[in-house]
Amino acid sequence: MMSEPKRLHPAAMILNLFHIIVQTIKNIILPFFFVFVVNSNHAIRFYGSIALGILFIWLIAASIIKWRKFTYRIEADEVRIEEGLFFTKKRYISMERIQSMNTSAGLIQQIFKLVKLQIETAGGGKDAEAVLSAISLEEAERIKRAVFTQKEKIKDLGEEGPVMKEDEAPEAEKIHARYQMGIKELLAAASTSGGIGVIISAVIALLSQIDEFLPMDWFYDKFSFLKSASIGMYAVLVFICLFIAWVLSIAGMMIKYANFQIEKKEHELVISRGIIEKHQVTIPLRKIQAIKIKENIIRELLGFVTVTIVSAGGGDNEKEGASTILFPVIQKKKLAGILRTFTPEYTFEAKSHHLPKRALRRYLFRSTIFSIVLIIPLCIFFRPWGYFSLILLPIELVFGYLAYRDSSWHINGEKLQLTTRFVGKNTAIILRRRMQIYKVSQSYFQTKKQLSTISTSVKSSSNMEELTVKDIEAEDAQHIFRWYSYEKADG
Template identity: 25%
Template sequence: MNRLHPLSAIAYGLQYGFIWLWIPMVLVLVLGGIIDPVSPAWFPVAAPLGFVAGVAYGIGYYYRFEYGITPDTFDVASGVFARRSREIPYGRIQNVDVRQGVFQRLFGLATLSIETAGGGATEATLNFVSESEANRLQEQIRRRTADAKDRRRKRESSPAEEREPVDETGEITTESDETATPTDTEHSADPDPTVPSSDPTESRRDRAPTYEPPRRRKLFDLESRELLLYSFTSFRPAAAAAVLGLFFIATDTFIELLVTIAQPVGGPESIGEGTTTNYGVLTLVSMINGIVITYMLSVAYTFATYYDFRLGRADEDFVYERGLLQRYSGSIPVEKVQSVTVTANPLQRLIGYAGLWVETAGYGPDSNGGSQSAVPLAKQGRVHRFTENLTDVETPKFRSPPTMARRRYLVRYSMIAAVIVAIFFGIAQVTALDRWYLAAIVFAAVPPAAHLKYVHLGYYVGEDHLVIRRGFWSRRTTVIPYYRIQTVSTRRSIFQRRLGLASLVVDTASSRTFFWATPTIYDVDLEDARGVQRASRKRLQSALRERARDDDLGLSVDFT
């Protein structure tokens, strides 16, 4: 078993030291209100004691944290008082990601994270290992994971009578294993020279077969022009959250700054001194500045996140690297891919660009879901070719919903516009707001909004894939192999039943449904929805039988 880098002892010591610093201070504060002899004057003594105890615990955590590679599992043992040992089978490992922050890159360190299939969080994290050790572990675990899956597929595809016998512990036994002597076993197992070991008599379980790292094939590089376009044409909600957080932390400072900026264009001299017009100018200027600041933060965040983005292929996995301040390196297992989505907002469509995302079953590093960017931004034709090569889907010929759906959107958006006018009318009754009726101009946006929503909806029922297109502000075209479909359900609201329409919800094993809605075919005729449902069910069964016979991954790993 191996330990983390020695610098992790210092990091853990400081981390727990500052956490435990507050424990005795809180105890003194609480006990001071209950027991008279306890006084807040004990703070100068209690705080250092808590810090020293935390540092001791952090150093103990470092010495009690061990990890190791075995032929069948990746083992992690941790805990100072409550010991926890984990054996992670390679067949369940989905992603092995390496992350480097600014501090870590300066000292040649890295953090390695292991995610398992179906998990919503990291299964094991190795903080502060050397960069070379992180890369070695990443390559070895990835290779062993691929080997475990290959062995499983071979066992599942071989006839029952030809399968190797398995003992009660689940290990494969052969006649040669039963008759082998200890001497033969020792000489037949060669230690892996790449695995550090201080014990020359370590067991066979701790030894690993020698292999060469897989050759990576470059599939996509994000060019400088594409990176800038992607940064300026996309928006990150995290930027808005950051601005709101800074505003609540330093509210007074922000208000003074906004008042100062608004004064030259007619804003109030200070809060509490000014007319209604002055405050209107302040509100408008503050909104504009908030939007500009949020947008620039989003540009900077996107640029730093996808700087030097590279996508490649290693064995049966896609591997990627990205990041300026924090460098990420991870993998996208091909066999875990549930669907492929082409995304483009109006500005990106205007300049002829699009992005490509893949949905995986389980944990996804980009958004705490099962989604990962394969191509952040590229020419639409190039992205479409990537998609066709990745999924082997034929060029889709989309079917649009009936025109009745457009009438439904007209009614829906008209109701929203009426609510907006009613809100302005209510404000006018309790304030000095005049001409509230000017809010009725929102009705002018109803027809184009209904039309744009309608024309961006479509679906295609192919031989091996179901393709769904929806969305105007963020148009998403999702390609779903039939064998990845979990359920296909028909949903009808009260209004849809009156119009004879229905929506078809296609669910896969992907966990990213919180940020992106489940792929849905909206507002099609009821009979068409039922026809698509029957066709999807029938082709799902055919795809499963064909995959069981051919034992194929179903997705090509050749973008080019």
């Protein structure tokens, strides 16, 4: 039985209008600037205003037509969508290709108590295969359950399952565990994030371009006193600017991760967060390929970590590489217990096998070799200021030692845990059946020291993610190889 075609909520017309206006502004910004800012001819401005009015009326009409011609339905094992402004386009999305279905809610959706449902497919690229921009939360959940149930039927029967009727959708899965990020963790996530770098980069990019559009003479005149300011004054100004950027980054992160919550159901994790724009991403447990635990310097000193999931399905377009954030920040002492609750196959092991002492010299050498090549000419040709570059050596030696100290591996049953460090510390937890490949390599100098480099890859939503540990004991590398190949032999 065919489900009836459905339209989006009328609020989709407002969303369509905003989207079309943004796209249009990108195309007419230069003509608008010359007609209304540079040009002083009143007649041209008058006719330009009429043209803008007609364009705005057309944009409203286009958003209404787009809403009227957009329909969706579930039929057999497909999600079918028809849309188009002048010509009707039909898309049939096989349920077997659907990797994830995630919801979010911007201001418009929240006003009307709606959500946006994004349908991600295998090989769909960065953009979602389909977007239902304004539907009720109940309708979004009904579609998710219908697709999930139909996929399970196809998987179990090995053929196309029967048509999913609207009243066949099962009850919502029971919630087995729930975690809500507290104020302490939220503040830690906001104050120790790298958002300050993003803000500073954005401001520099803006300042480098703004003088092309706006006269900056008044700005230079206003701050002309800085030409004769002391170094102390410049230091204070730099500190104030950095402090403002830090406060802005804290505010942005707190808005982004407010109301952060994870719910564990029978077959999936549901992650939701946000105030101004609410996001919800659903990750099937069977799609998890690895768990990654990240500690930057500040969070490590404060005892916090960030946990991400590498999944084979789509995400919420908000990834660190190919990973979806599971816990923006959590106390490390709670990590083992909380992973045991939410991802029981990917538990954290405190104990591990570290590198042999003879690997230390190689780590120290790698950490300093490039800076030495830089320091020597600086000290020769730029004396005495070049001598300040020598301060790099003890800093890099410290990080080289930390990288040696923290690099480790551990096997527990079907699970491999690898830890490495460059500046921040990273730990990956992988199941043996999720490892796409395992490689052992040796350079000439490693062979003399009986050391090896090991690496493995896991499949992410768009590529293969490689995990590497250098200079482990050669015998340990072969032990891991035997552990990995044992399953292949039993296969």
